[in-house]
Amino acid sequence: MKKTISFIILFLFFHSSNAREGMWFPQLLEQLNETEMRQLGMKISAEDIYSVNKSSLKDAVVQFGGGCTGEIISERGLLITNHHCGVSQIQSLSSIENNLLKNGFWAMSDTAEIPVPGLTVTFVKEIIDVTSIILANVSEDLNEQERNLIIKSKSDSIEKARTDGKNIKAFVRSFYSGNEYFLFITQVFRDIRFVGAPPVSVGKFGGETDNWLWPRHTGDFSLFRIYCDSLNLPADYSKNNVPYTSMKFLEINIEGVKENDFTFVYGFPGRTNEYLSASSLDLIYSQTNPNKIKIREERLNIWRTDMNSNDTIYLKYAPRFKTLANYYKKWRGENLGLKSFNVVEQKKRYESKINAESNGMAQPILDNIEAVNERLKPLSYNSDFFVDGLLGIEIAGLSQKFTKLITLSQSDTTSKEVLNKELERLKADYRGFHKNYSKKTDRKICLAMLNLADKHLSQEYKPAFYSNLKNENDIEEYTDRLFDGSLLTDTSSMMKYLSAFKKRKIKRVLTDKVYLFGKEITGVSKLLNEKMAPLNIELGRLQRNYVSILRSVDKERKFYPDANSTLRVAYGNVKSMNPSDGKIYNYFTTTDGILEKIDNSNPDFEFPAGLEKLIRDKDFGAYGKNGSVPVAFLASNHTTNGNSGSPVLNAKGQLIGINFDRVWEGNMSDYFFDENTCRNIAMDMHYFLFVVEKYGKASRLIEEMKIIR
Template sequence: MSTRRFAARLVLLSLTLLSFLPPARADEGMWLPMLLKQLNEADMQKKGLQLTVEQIYSVNQGSLKDAVVQFGGGCTGEIISDQGLLLTNHHCGYSQIQSHSSVEKDYLTKGYWAMSRDQELPNPGLTATFIVRMEDVTSQVLAGVPATGLGEAERERLVQQNGQRVAQAAVQGTHYQAFVRPFFNGNEYYMFVTEVFQDVRLVGAPPSAIGKFGGDTDNWMWPRHTGDFSLFRIYAGPDNKPATYSPDNKPFKPRHHLAISLNGVKPGDFTLVFGFPGRTNEYLTSWGVDELYSLSNPAKIKVRDAKLHILDQDMKASDKVRIQYAAKYASLANYWKKWIGENRGLKKLDAVARKREQEARFTQWANTSDAARKATYGALLPEFEKNYNSLRDLTVARDYVTEAAMGVELLLYANSLSALGDMAAAKTPAADITAAVEKLKKGAVGFFRNYNKPTDQKVAAALLALYADGTPTALLPDYVKALRKQYPGPTGWANYASTLYAKSRLTTQADAYAVLDEVAQGNARALLNDPAYQLVNAIVTNYRANILPPYTIATDNVAVLSRTYLAGLRQMQTDRKFYPDANSTLRVAYGQVAGYEPADGVRYAYYTTLDGLMAKADSANPDFEVPARLTDLYRKKDYGPYAVNGTVPVAFIATNHTTGGNSGSPVINGRGELIGVNFDRNWEGTMSDIMFDPDRVRNITLDVRYMLFVVDKYAGAKHLVNEMTLVSGPVAAPSEMKAKKKTKRLKKTK
């Protein structure tokens, strides 16, 4: 063996041994950037941050937050060039890639790369939102709102009214937007001033065999080898401000863009995740956790399992159906598997019992000799129990309506026509009905483009059976009870679905248009007598009359109790740093690169490589197909400057606390450089939305070097790499990171 090969193997062995050191404990918390100075700066710097918090979040100068956007409504993206180039996950851009795809131009399968600016594809409705600043507006929002004695609905009305007034005043006379969100269950309120860009174009996406490699098999799992990224570009008007799409718009010039580090990671390295996490419920009571674990999650898992099975079969049988349902399938499957992992994690942690232990301590604290404390907190927990007990059947009924009944696309579409049906029944003026019909016609185009009647009929047969059997009988509409009697036996709902789809005129675009035209001409019965409309109307009417009112009363009561309970917990645990639950607002999570031990005798390294990807390759399994060009690059070891020890790093894990909405978030090192793109959590850590396990929670990150390798060597889109700022070699000191002129740019490679 040559000395060079021996040295390379020695380095690789050293990294492997490092990855098996006792795992670091994960870092819980999704922190507000404006509060980092007082809550987190010292701890972050102890873990390896070399920046000041002013370099992370600043209102007065460009900072890391100015390179982070909310991508669409549910993901995060980051700016990686001074020309508005935006990096996010492949699964975040999936619906846009799908919208540009057809059987003839199958960008999902083949990928897409714009080789010039005029090839970058517009995406109507897609936005990129920057946070300009955030502000504590608790006192303004709660002004005139009594602390007690006010119903939750009335309190919420006053809070919303005050919040809107504060937000409008903050952006009056500017092109900015603003909104106010509650924190700590409504104990605090913060305002976010935003800049929303509306012209966001698709620049590049790898084929699904790279961007979705591992598919549903590997989803939420580690080790992972998914090239989960896509590239977009933000365009602006001539003044660099937001503008609707125009061919005359220019690439946006950001206040800050992220330099990209080629130096890689090792165990213990500091990592910062900056993004827009969606929803967490860390402060649920034992009854709330039990409801989720024993009722809600099992019902939703059961329904989605049935639907996914049907979609999978039909998508494999037809390329047209595959493209139509690709984004919908991915969305359904994502949380289906997450809920399964979440329940496994909650069981392993014995979460309900641990919550009860905390509640016992709270009860003891609340019932001390302090009379005021006892009056405020002493009776909270019995009230929680009473309200959650009243919610059990209602929660199940709600979930079967939303997941099963509304999981049938025909019913979902029919329900979208309910306002028109109400207008027609109320004999609304013809001009208003005509205007509504024209608007509904426009909306129908996108629906039917991605709709397949035979597939949906199969879904209806399965999901209506689950809906009727799973909903408590007392909460089923009489219409559905009658159908169950009319179509008995194990094939009853399949027989009904066959009749329904044969008789309904809402299953094709042409027929639906005809129905809408008849309504516009005064024939309301064309819609009101349609069997799909009648079924969904019965379900929704029953839901609004018999499920939603008592559900709202109980959940409003729980909201009031939760606000008081969390205030009490913060008083009881004065030495604890509390972070607010995620609510799709900008947050910072931080941690360190680390492997973990998911089970007895099992240890996972902190990284994966292209070698591991090729070892998984299986042409007989669609989840593990590998493009021929990637195989060719692997055989030739044609890796450019992105290789380490003879292979290309693909992904790594760290201890950051993340959730849905963090998809696409930049993962940044201690010097403020991009080292990866967050795209998932490990399955053993999915319960972190409810309860955190510091030994097992890991966020999964695409190594930025794999992204660069795919763009450069696989796609041949070197022009995109050339506009990025790449940092390699000796690392810069923190003070140097502020000056772009001192950032080292990687020399062009052949």
């Protein structure tokens, strides 16, 4: 009887929510998901979501920069994404005198929209299965290096054939751990302009206190616009460029969401690892996550203190703090969820089941994975204190900036033109570094990271400078020497040095204490990477074989490919939740909760007086419901990083929210998804429209949108 119950629990663990779990290929929805999506309430067809024969919703969903999702909400290329996705761009356009990040910004005309250098927006035009081409004549007898070279050569050939070198780009990505390959044909726009965003106190309201938690009251949005040439094609920035005429844009629906309404999320989820073995997951759970949490907590405490006491430092570090803090809290929640659901042990039981059903074929692979992980474990442990620790010291990376200049200076054949070009690049690099750098703050980080690494690194992986550092006093004195009198940390002196540079003067860099400091750190980090590389390659081979067995044996399981920053669809319902005994999360929040949370003595809960007054006066315009404005809602869509900014769509494919987070209790969903616990958090479009029109007074933007009321 116990055996039967155990099997039922195991079956439910991996299969019960399988229907709504997953990040699915949009081009395969008709084949795999459409029937179920319609049963859950969807009113449109799979072809309305993805088509190459007509405009579809895919033509309104974009990859924003390199790591977020955005969507087109007007015929004139108006784009919305999260505030936290646009924060680095907003910061780059800000200064203490014109602090767009702090004060917010609304362009009241096209000419007031601000170009954002380097920002791109990418549309997916078509997704094609090229597995049979890529894997043709790729034998399992090949070693991994040979296999990878053949696959890369074929991928390069396919990409080259489908890229026009200017407007259309193509790339091949692997799926199911290298068992399948797909070609993505894309169009990349390069002239993107900042249109508007609320003050950061609205865009990150709740800050790190509320991050990953519910209830939420964050106005997490920013607006940009795509510009193009007169033929509606991508172009470099030009004052003659015009707003992009959208092939498809999303209608905004503010009729209101209700419990159990069908929803789906369309976007570019970054990374999941649903099919990891128990031993691989245990390494993350028991070692990697705890290490990174410990290291980042130290760095965040220093940044937080300095940022809260100085507006200039705040402006310099805001985007990086947000990223660092986001993952710090994510990993804490992730480990909590993995522990609560006992996922490692559940995976072990599942592996036993798979091994039995595969007639013992799985066990040798799983044993080899575990053996490789045991060899990887000490290397990975030490690497953590480089990647997140010592290499988190900003001056440690300065030595790498001079690699090319050193090579050019030591060569007798270097032309003056080539040398001058590199000198100008370095000057620009240093100006950019200085703009976002605080020497005072980095000194504190350096001291903290040197002490932390000293306590945790194995003796064989300690950089050479530790040989003269016997205690914390020695480390503090060494830190002071690093930051006082180094050419590399003095931007003014560095600019003069580069302007008057002669080849023979390269010795000053080569003997600089900060250069030597960075060189020693990067040298040991490189050594660790070189030792880990063959182990990771072997893990990749074993994982590919394991996933192949999983898919061939477990016929009850609906397999979706792990996220890898390619276009996907996840679907579910608007859902409240019961995270623990006696605790209930309602499925929506309103502006009433903002008034309850406002505390201008706490940086996380500062709020603009003008917007507070609108809320207190109930001056909601057309966006109020039952005496308040809906701010956010919960749904059971499977999301991850990269889904930030993704559209949350209703049964008719209309925009009802912008995805921006997940709940703490379900934060393990990159490894294990539970429909009863995992929730994505979306900003309600009512709140977006209310802030833009009533607070931002940007009615011209509202007039561009098609709003279903």
